Amino acid sequence: MFYEDIPIGQSTGLGQTEFSRKAILAYGKQFDSRIVAQDAAGNARLAASGMHVAAAGMRRLVDTRNALRATMAERGETLPQLGVSPGFKYMRWLHPVHEGDIVSYSVETVSKRETSKPRWGLVTNMFRGVNQRGEEVLAFSSAVLIARRPKDS
Amino acid sequence: MPEALYFEDFPLGEVAEYGRVDVSVDEILAFAREFDPQPFHTNEEAARAATGGLIASGWHTSALLLRMNCDAFLTRAAILEEAGVEEVRWQLPVRPGDRLHVRRQTLARRPREGRTNASEVEFLYEVVNQDGAVAMIQRSVLLLKQRPQPLTN
Numbered sequence: 001m002f003y004e005d006i007p008i009g010q011s012t013g014l015g016q017t018e019f020s021r022k023a024i025l026a027y028g029k030q031f032d033s034r035i036v037a038q039d040a041a042g043n044a045r046l047a048a049s050g051m052h053v054a055a056a057g058m059r060r061l062v063d064t065r066n067a068l069r070a071t072m073a074e075r076g077e078t079l080p081q082l083g084v085s086p087g088f089k090y091m092r093w094l095h096p097v098h099e100g101d102i103v104s105y106s107v108e109t110v111s112k113r114e115t116s117k118p119r120w121g122l123v124t125n126m127f128r129g130v131n132q133r134g135e136e137v138l139a140f141s142s143a144v145l146i147a148r149r150p151k152d153s
Numbered sequence: 154m155p156e157a158l159y160f161e162d163f164p165l166g167e168v169a170e171y172g173r174v175d176v177s178v179d180e181i182l183a184f185a186r187e188f189d190p191q192p193f194h195t196n197e198e199a200a201r202a203a204t205g206g207l208i209a210s211g212w213h214t215s216a217l218l219l220r221m222n223c224d225a226f227l228t229r230a231a232i233l234e235e236a237g238v239e240e241v242r243w244q245l246p247v248r249p250g251d252r253l254h255v256r257r258q259t260l261a262r263r264p265r266e267g268r269t270n271a272s273e274v275e276f277l278y279e280v281v282n283q284d285g286a287v288a289m290i291q292r293s294v295l296l297l298k299q300r301p302q303p304l305t306n
Binding site for chain 2: 027030032034037049050051056058059062063066082084086087088089091092093094140
């Protein structure tokens with residue numbers, strides 16, 4: 001999908017991730033020793049690191065985008081070049097994600113504008129993660145450069 | 154058990170430097186395969202054309218910052234609330250062989266409405282590479298307990 005094709009205000013589902021005890025602990029062992037401390041304290045239901053919840057959402061985004069690109073390739077369409085993300089703002093962890101929780105991720109384009117670079121447009125997205133009880137567990141805003149549709153396609 | 158760190162332990166303007174992570178190809182690949190499988194993070198050949206060689210996922214650099222913060226102080230900090238992250242910028246690529254550390258600055262300290270025994274501290278974290286260049290910044294807020302006052306008569 002090129003910059004021109006992205007609709008504003010439409011939420012796209014990115015699929016779900018189930019947070020197993022094993023995955024929560026694996027991330028904790030590598031990056032967030034507070035999770036390991038929860039385990040050592042005999043906590044029956046571990047809560048995931050907030051950064052783990054966000055990174056798992058990135059995986060959902062990449063998989064969803066790859067599926068879309070595969071469909072485009074099958075139709076013989078030109079594939080947009082992938083841009084590297086410059087970061088994010090206003091990340092909120094409104095509820096903890098516990099082991100066994102299933103988080104549904106989505107992304108919504110809230111604004112877009114052309115840039116001084118003729119081949120790229122700037123798109124601002126709102127990412128959300130909602131658990132199986134409908135509680136928002138993750139939200140953040142991210143601006144990313146998206147390739148514009150080439151003139152000849 | 155090392156002593157807890159309270160609000161009073163983070164004076165305004167303080168700059169602290171800590172941590173050391175040597176970023177390896179294997180770790181970049183392992184993280185990206187799990188959370189961010191884009192070609193410039195997972196495939197050395199594809200990365201050569203796209204980004205001049207393999208680069209770490211920004212979510213990986215964020216996770217490495219979290220690890221260094223845990224080791225340096227987060228596990229000991231008397232945190233009442235960690236609601237999220239105000240801003241992250243991945244401003245330079247992180248590549249295999251890079252050696253990273255953290256420079257943390259106390260940006261602001263402020264009371265929290267309705268709280269008499271806890272206050273907010275806003276930190277700026279810079280992830281600095283071996284050339285002294287800042288690869289990533291993160292700005293985030295912790296609600297920290299104030300040091301308990303000894304009982305007096």
